[in-house]
């Protein structure tokens with residue numbers, strides 16, 4: 059028996075039959091994602107809108123094929139025998155995915171140019187190849203995983219190939235987790251509490267949630283456990299003045315609003331006004347009137363100085379997103395400009411210092427697994443700001459997460475959530 063890590067992956071197709079048109083569609087969507095850099099969920103939505111006749115199962119079939127190819131692209135290229143330095147065509151990759159599902163017939167082989175091979179030959183070929191190829195990673199990313207996780211790198215790489223769970227954060231102003239779990243169960247949705255997160259529930263199945271009455275009543279938000287941990291890390295207290303500097307669509311701002319309550323205030327900022335524009339509807343649904351949205355030019359925007367300083371400044375920094383590869387598998391193939399990202403992160407941290415009250419906390423977080431954006435970024439921050447230090451995390455966090463020198467990692471292979479990094483910074487008081 060081959061080692062479990064060497065087992066060939068198989069797409070879990072919702073329909074055990076693949077038609078030529080489905081292969082062509084999947085290849086076309088992949089071309090849009092990889093040539094034009096369109097995020098996979100947006101490219102799929104665009105295709106669904108353009109081809110309204112597609113049924114639910116057809117859509118699920120398409121999404122499964124596209125995600126499978128994006129996750130396993132290097133392994134597919136290896137099986138296709140693509141020479142080093144070259145990449146396979148989207149059609150070939152989809153064809154190989156269909157072959158791995160055991161569904162490649164003559165017509166599909168001709169369409170995709172895939173030569174059917176016995177499973178055992180393919181297993182042997184993969185067993186001989188590098189871990190990077192087996193895990194569908196660029197060589198430099200496998201090296202980064204090894205630098206960050208040492209002997210656990212393969213376990214993390216494997217976990218990143220799995221499907222992401224659906225986590226929710228219960229809005230304690232509307233209901234409490236046990237009551238919501240019962241409501242969900244009555245609708246056929248099983249959930250379990252997330253250890254360490256009092257308002258977190260993990261759903262056992264990936265079913266649509268946004269049509270539920272409880273969702274519209276603001277009883278919960280869909281939010282990965284990793285993001286919920288970061289809100290907890292802010293340790294925001296009732297009545298505090300909080301800045302969510304990179305708020306995006308405000309998932310974490312909502313959790314912070316709950317923590318500071320009606321007496322407190324959250325200023326949610328982002329350079330992308332379009333993202334931020336989704337927050338008012340979300341906060342109205344959750345019933346929070348203590349969040350204010352403010353688009354900014356960058357973290358040096360004078361408006362921020364005018365509104366500060368703050369008790370808590372959260373920097374949920376723009377990053378490579380390598381911790382979210384399960385939800386955004388296209389990021390595996392599109393290399394980010396790491397240098398530019400690290401420069402922005404450093405700037406955000408430096409500006410964050412000026413915006414944090416003397417006794418306040420500055421919380422730095424990324425959904426990256428790379429040391430460059432995490433531990434190394436914090437090391438350079440501390441070198442630039444010798445009057446700052448990494449604060450100790452509350453005991454609950456050090457027990458539940460992997461914490462080294464006050465810096466926490468949330469791991470897809472351990473916590474099951476997206477990969478995150480965070481630490482809490484504060485001024486030295488001596």
Ligand SMILES: C[S@@+](CC[C@H](N)C(=O)[O-])C[C@H]1O[C@@H](n2cnc3c(N)ncnc32)[C@H](O)[C@@H]1O
Pocket residue numbers: 285303304305306307308309310311327328329330333355356357374375376377402406425
């Ligand atoms: C990781 S995302 C934030 C996700 C968000 N906090 C949430 O919980 O959904 C990073 C965000 O930083 C924003 N951003 C990028 N550069 C920025 C800057 N210089 N100042 C503030 N925000 C910035 C991006 O537009 C993006 O929305």
